[in-house]
Amino acid sequence: MIDLRSDTVTKPTDEMRRVMASAEVDDDVLGHDPTVQRLEEQTAEILGKDAALFVPSGSMANQIALKTQTTAGDEVIMEAQCHMYWYEAGAPAAISGVMCQLIAGQRGLFTGDDLRGALRTPDVHFARTTLVCVEDTHNRGGGSVWPIEQIADVAAAAREAGLKLHLDGARLWNAAAASGVNEAEHAKYFDSVAVCFSKALGAPVGSAIAGDADFIAEARRFRKMFGGGMRQAGIIAAGAIYALENNRDRIADDHANAKRLAEGLAEIDGIEIDPATVETNLVYFRVTTIPAADLVEGLDAEGIALLGGNGSLRAVPNMMTSRDDIDTTLKAVAKIMKG
Numbered sequence: 551m552i553d554l555r556s557d558t559v560t561k562p563t564d565e566m567r568r569v570m571a572s573a574e575v576d577d578d579v580l581g582h583d584p585t586v587q588r589l590e591e592q593t594a595e596i597l598g599k600d601a602a603l604f605v606p607s608g609s610m611a612n613q614i615a616l617k618t619q620t621t622a623g624d625e626v627i628m629e630a631q632c633h634m635y636w637y638e639a640g641a642p643a644a645i646s647g648v649m650c651q652l653i654a655g656q657r658g659l660f661t662g663d664d665l666r667g668a669l670r671t672p673d674v675h676f677a678r679t680t681l682v683c684v685e686d687t688h689n690r691g692g693g694s695v696w697p698i699e700q701i702a703d704v705a706a707a708a709r710e711a712g713l714k715l716h717l718d719g720a721r722l723w724n725a726a727a728a729s730g731v732n733e734a735e736h737a738k739y740f741d742s743v744a745v746c747f748s749k750a751l752g753a754p755v756g757s758a759i760a761g762d763a764d765f766i767a768e769a770r771r772f773r774k775m776f777g778g779g780m781r782q783a784g785i786i787a788a789g790a791i792y793a794l795e796n797n798r799d800r801i802a803d804d805h806a807n808a809k810r811l812a813e814g815l816a817e818i819d820g821i822e823i824d825p826a827t828v829e830t831n832l833v834y835f836r837v838t839t840i841p842a843a844d845l846v847e848g849l850d851a852e853g854i855a856l857l858g859g860n861g862s863l864r865a866v867p868n869m870m871t872s873r874d875d876i877d878t879t880l881k882a883v884a885k886i887m888k889g
């Protein structure tokens with residue numbers, strides 16, 4: 551099976567499982583799990599923040615950050631295609647009672663002037679705007695990476711208006727690998743940063759949020775409220791530590807495989823893709839001559855899985871994908887498209 555559905559499909563390696571099985575644990579809700587504490591310290595250090603908090607998922611990380619930094623009735627500004635708006639089950643409205651104002655970006659990215667254009671003057675009629683969210687890399691934007699100057703530009707516009715900034719960095723590791731600008735350089739513009747260990751890094755479970763000490767203290771309370779307090783969580787935190795220490799350096803391999811896949815797909819009649827837009831590990835493409843579902847089914851019969859989404863198909867080379875798998879996939883796509 552060649553599984554290209556997502557970077558979340560990876561299975562822990564034998565070595566990762568061994569490390570997890572032997573992790574030292576205690577009750578983390580009581581604040582005593584040494585392995586969770588080690589992961590939180592390492593994450594905070596990588597992100598250049600005071601502290602971090604281990605949480606079960608990226609969605610919970612984002613939603614805790616929203617809840618901690620807003621009051622019901624506030625307005626939060628985010629890009630129109632972002633994960634927090636599309637794929638978190640309406641949580642900003644349901645959990646924090648905030649309204650989202652959406653900025654239409656270019657492949658998920660927007661500018662400081664776009665943000666200025668979305669701001670309102672203080673007026674009793676208007677919701678109070680308190681937070682701006684950025685997603686890097688941007689999932690529905692095609693794994694696009696924010697140039698650091700553009701983050702600085704948006705941050706400057708947000709600060710002028712007295713707004714806080716949150717980074718959905720579920721794939722910040724990919725952004726850092728692709729841009730050569732490290733995670734802390736990205737994170738320094740934001741009050742809160744969410745990162746995932748269970749995507750490109752290959753851990754089975756877990757995400758974190760990072761920020762200053764007061765933010766994390768409040769976030770810890772909301773994690774409990776959301777049901778995200780976990781007891782002997784060191785078992786899964788150990789997988790995340792292993793992933794951080796061993797799998798960050800290999801992310802460039804996924805990007806190279808994604809580029810190779812995109813370039814090969816561009817050669818096949820009936821497939822529409824611009825390989826230049828593939829900056830990281832997400833490869834979105836369109837099928838123009840047969841129904842996309844036929845291609846997905848045909849590939850499935852060959853033991854190759856990918857996903858439909860965003861009006862297109864998505865393939866995500868991941869830790870379990872070899873260069874040979876990419877070539878096998880390209881051959882299978884070419885055969886099916888020929889009919």
Ligand SMILES: Cc1ncc(COP(=O)(O)O)c(C=O)c1O
Nearest residue numbers: 607608609610633685689718720
């Ligand atoms: C950009 C982005 N943010 C957040 C998430 C949420 O992560 P989780 O599935 O762990 O809730 C995802 C999941 O794919 C994502 O792509």
